[in-house]
Amino acid sequence: MRSFFAALSVLALLLSSTQVAVADSPELNIRTVDLYATAVEGGRGAALAVLRDGTLLLGGGRTGDTLYQYRENKLTTLGKILKQSERQRDSRFGPTDIAVLSENSKELQLLISYPQLNAARNCVRLAVFRYTIDRSKQSLSKQERWFLGKPCVPVGAVQHAAGRMQIIDSKSAYLTTGDLGFRRLDQIAVRGWLGGVFEISAGNVKQISQGHRNPQGILSIGTNLYISEHGPRGGDEINLIKPGKDYGWPFVTFGAPYGPGDYIKPSKTGTHAGYEPPIYQWTPSVAPTELVQLPSIQSWKNFAGQIVMGTLAAQSLIFMELTAPDKIGKVTQIEVNERVRDLEVMPNGDLVATTDSGRLLFINLR
Numbered sequence: 001m002r003s004f005f006a007a008l009s010v011l012a013l014l015l016s017s018t019q020v021a022v023a024d025s026p027e028l029n030i031r032t033v034d035l036y037a038t039a040v041e042g043g044r045g046a047a048l049a050v051l052r053d054g055t056l057l058l059g060g061g062r063t064g065d066t067l068y069q070y071r072e073n074k075l076t077t078l079g080k081i082l083k084q085s086e087r088q089r090d091s092r093f094g095p096t097d098i099a100v101l102s103e104n105s106k107e108l109q110l111l112i113s114y115p116q117l118n119a120a121r122n123c124v125r126l127a128v129f130r131y132t133i134d135r136s137k138q139s140l141s142k143q144e145r146w147f148l149g150k151p152c153v154p155v156g157a158v159q160h161a162a163g164r165m166q167i168i169d170s171k172s173a174y175l176t177t178g179d180l181g182f183r184r185l186d187q188i189a190v191r192g193w194l195g196g197v198f199e200i201s202a203g204n205v206k207q208i209s210q211g212h213r214n215p216q217g218i219l220s221i222g223t224n225l226y227i228s229e230h231g232p233r234g235g236d237e238i239n240l241i242k243p244g245k246d247y248g249w250p251f252v253t254f255g256a257p258y259g260p261g262d263y264i265k266p267s268k269t270g271t272h273a274g275y276e277p278p279i280y281q282w283t284p285s286v287a288p289t290e291l292v293q294l295p296s297i298q299s300w301k302n303f304a305g306q307i308v309m310g311t312l313a314a315q316s317l318i319f320m321e322l323t324a325p326d327k328i329g330k331v332t333q334i335e336v337n338e339r340v341r342d343l344e345v346m347p348n349g350d351l352v353a354t355t356d357s358g359r360l361l362f363i364n365l366r
Contacts, residue, residue, distance in 0.1 A: 026301070026302075026303075026334075026365060026366070027365070027366040028317070028334055028336065028363055028364070028365065028366065029363070029364050029365065029366045030336060030361050030362070030363050031361070031362040031363075032359050032360070032361055032362075033073075033359060033360040033361075033362070034358065034359055035058070035070070035075065035358050035359060035360055042090070042091040042092075043091065043339075043356040043357060043358065044060065044064075044091035044092060044094060044341065044356055045060070045339070045340070045341025045342060045354035045355045045356045045357075045358070045359075046058040046059055046060040046061070046068075046095075046341070046342065046354045047059035047060060047094070047095040047096060047097050047098045047112070047341075047342055047354075048098065048341075048342035048343070048344050048352070048353075048354045049098035049099065049100050049110070049344065050344045050345070050346060050347070050352065051100065051103055051108070052103060052347060053347070054071075054346055054347050054348070055069060055070070055071045056069070056070040056071070056352065056360070057069060057070075057078075057098050057100075057110070058070055058075075058354065059081055059094065059095030059098050059112060059114075060091075060094045060095055063084070064087060064091060064093060064094040065080055065081055065082050065083070065084060065087065065094070066078075066079070066080060066081065067079055067080075067081050067095075067098075067112070067131075067140050069138070070360070076138065078133060078138060078139065078140045079139055079140030079141070080140070081095055081112055081114065081131070081140070081142075082095075082114055082116070085117070085121075086114075086116045086117050087114075087115075087116075087117060088117065088121075088155065088158075090158065092115065092158040092159050092161070093114070093115055093117070093124075093158060094114060095112055095113065095114045096113045096114055096115070096126075096161055096162065096163030096164065097111075097112070097113045097163050097164045097165045097342075098110060098111070098112050099111040099112075099165040099166070099167050099173055100167065101130070101167060101170050101171070101173070102170045105135065106134075106135055106136065107132055107133060107134055107135055108132070108133040108135065109130065109131075109132060109170070110130065110131045110132075110133065111128055111129070111130055111131075111146060111165055111167075111173055112128070112129060112131055113126060113127065113128045113147075113161075113163035113164075113165060113175070114126075114127060114161075114163065115127075115158050115161040115163070115180075116148075117155075118152050122154065122155070123151075123152035123153055123154050123155065124152065124153055124154075124155050124158060124161075124180060125148055125149040125150065125151075125152045125153070125180075126147065126148075126149040126161050126162070126163050126177050126178075126180075127145065127147065127148050127149070128145070128146045128147035128148075128163070128165070128175060128200065129142055129143065129144070129145050129146065130143040130144055130145075130146060130202065131143060144202055146173075146200050146201065146202055146205075147175060147198070147200050147205055149177055149180075149192070149193050149194065150192040150193050151182075151190070151191075151192050151194075153180040153181065153182045153194070156180065156181030156182075156183075156263060157179075157180065157181025157263060158180065158181070159214070160178035160179050160180050160181055160213065160214040160230075161177075161178050161180060162176040162177050162178035162212075162214055162215045162216055163175070163176065163177065163178075164176045164215065164216055164217060164218040164227075164290065165218065166218045166219065166220050166225070168199070168220075171201055171202070172199060172200065172201040173199075173200055173201075174197060174198065174199055174200075174208075174218060174220065174225060175197070175198045175199075175200050176196075176197055176198075176212065176215035176216075176218050176227055177193055177194060177195060177196050177197075177198065177212075177215075178194070178195060178212070178213065178214040178215065178216075179191075179194045179195045179212075179213055179214065179249065179250075179264075180194055181263045182194055182263070182264075183263050183264055185249075185250050185264050186250055186251070186264065186267070188210075193205075193207065195210060195211060195212040195213060195249055196208070196209060196210045196212060197209045197212065197215070197218075197225070197227060197241050208225075208241060208243050208244075209241050209242065209243065209244070209245050209246070209247060209276075210245075210246050210247070211245075211246040211247035211248045211249050211251075211275060211276075212227070212229055212239075212247055212249055213229055213230055213231060213232070213249040213250070213253075214229060214230035215227040215228065215229040215230075215239075216228060216229070216230065216288060216289045216290065217229075217288055217289055217290045217291035217309060217310070218290075218291060219291035219292060219293060219307065221293060221307075221322070221325075224240060224325050225240070225241040226238060226239065226240055226241065226291060226307070227239050227241060227291070228288035228289070228290075228291050228309050229247075229278075229288065230285070230287060230288065231253050231254060231255035231281070231283075231285065232253060232255040232256065232257060232258055232262070232266065233255045233256040233257070233258055233284070233285060234254060234255035234256055234282070234283030234284050234285050235253040235254035235255025235256075235269075235281055235282075235283055235285075236255075236281060236282040236283075236285050236286055236287065236288050237254075237278035237280070237281050237282075237288075238278055238279050238280040238281070238288075238291075238309075238320070238328065239276070239278050239279065240279050240325060240326050242276060245275075245276040246275050246276060247275060247276050247278075248272055248274075248275030248276070249266070250264050250265070250266050250267065251266065251267045251268065251274075251275065252266065252267065252268045252269075252271055252272050252273065252274065252275050253266045253268075253269055253272075254269070254270060254271070254272065254278075254281045254283055255269065255283060255285070256269050256270075257269070279326050279327065279328055280320070280328040280331070285313055286311045286312075286313055286314035286316070286318065286333075287311050287312035287313035287314065288309050288310070288311055288312075288318075289309070289310035289311060289312060289340055289341060289342065289343065290309070290310050290340075290341075290342050290343040290344075291307055291308070291309050291343075292307070292308050292343050292344060292345050292351070293305065293306070293307055293308075293345075294306050294307075294308060294319075294345070294349070294351075295345065295349045297349045299349055299364060299365060300349065300364075300365060301365060303319050303332075303365070305322075306319050306320055306321050306322070307319070307320040307322055307328075308320070308343065308351065309343075310340030310341070310342070310343040310353060311339075311340060312339045312340065312341070312356070313339075314333065314335075315335060315336060315337050315338055315339055315340070316333045316334055316335045316336060316340075317333075317334050317336055317340065317343075317351075317353075317363070318331060318332070318333045318334075319331070319332040319333075319334070320332075336353075336361060336363070338353070338355040338356070338357060338359065338361060339355055339356035339357070340353045340354075340355055340361075341353075341354045341355060341356055342354045346362070349364075350362055350363060350364045351363040351364070
């Protein structure tokens with residue numbers, strides 16, 4: 001086992017520092033680091049968090065169950081996030097997000113989410129646990145569970161786990177849940193906590209909204225909370241979350257059904273009538289992931305303060321001007337030629353992304 005991690009650390013040092021120019025105007029400057037940190041069962045980029053000193057925390061790795069630290073071009077292992085008995089040999093059974101509750105010189109308090117198999121290994125739920133990192137020992141320990149989704153769903157579209165988090169304070173966070181491919185999603189009394197946005201803490205779970213398909217990005221700006229959400233064959237959305245509202249899935253969508261074999265078909269397409277509409281939508285699909293807000297600094301020029309969204313299918317970053325809390329103005333899509341799985345802002349204001357090819361992208365403007 002030690003030799004495995006030693007080999008992984010050596011591979012992490014094989015850095016690709018090529019400057020990647022993007023043809024679109026304005027241009028992005030992208031520095032690429034080859035981590036080789038995707039699961040062996042298939043490419044899925046690492047979950048990502050950024051500490052105040054610029055250290056990165058990365059969840060996933062070759063076995064899909066490990067937390068790493070990336071600092072000064074070195075990848076080190078902090079510990080196991082979950083047991084192999086909690087997952088299938090599928091890259092989708094890995095950490096979906098890492099959120100930092102608090103940090104000081106002695107320890108870090110984290111939340112980590114992941115889809116978890118039950119003991120019988122025949123159904124899956126989204127789970128969130130608190131973890132502690134002892135900074136002097138560089139070790140990870142699992143603490144109490146904050147969330148366990150319901151119902152437990154027969155294993156299907158695990159890519160719909162969602163599990164993105166936005167910290168509120170050191171004792172609470174917002175959480176998104178996906179629909180997990182549940183075939184009875186149209187039965188509201190049965191679907192439980194699937195497809196929702198929640199406020200969670202060590203002893204409480206409060207549902208804020210429902211009717212979401214696969215929300216893989218979350219961002220709070222002041223008192224406003226935004227999510228990015230996958231639709232079916234289009235109808236990808238940016239939603240402003242309002243307490244108590246239903247956002248329509250699977251009853252309405254601007255997208256379209258995949259075909260007769262899909263786990264559930266939307267009742268109506270090309271509309272959001274009767275449900276809370278998105279503030280922006282993409283058809284055809286771009287496959288949205290994480291949302292961040294750029295700092296209002298000179299280096300981002302006209303993009304300063306804008307929302308940025310990663311994408312999978314479009315292999316782009318999408319920059320969005322928020323002209324009012326419920327209105328998006330100019331939208332700029334810039335190709336990065338990578339499936340962006342997670343996205344964060346570095347302490348210096350640059351962006352950092354993880355990709356499904358196992359890379360880190362450090363991004364700023366030319």
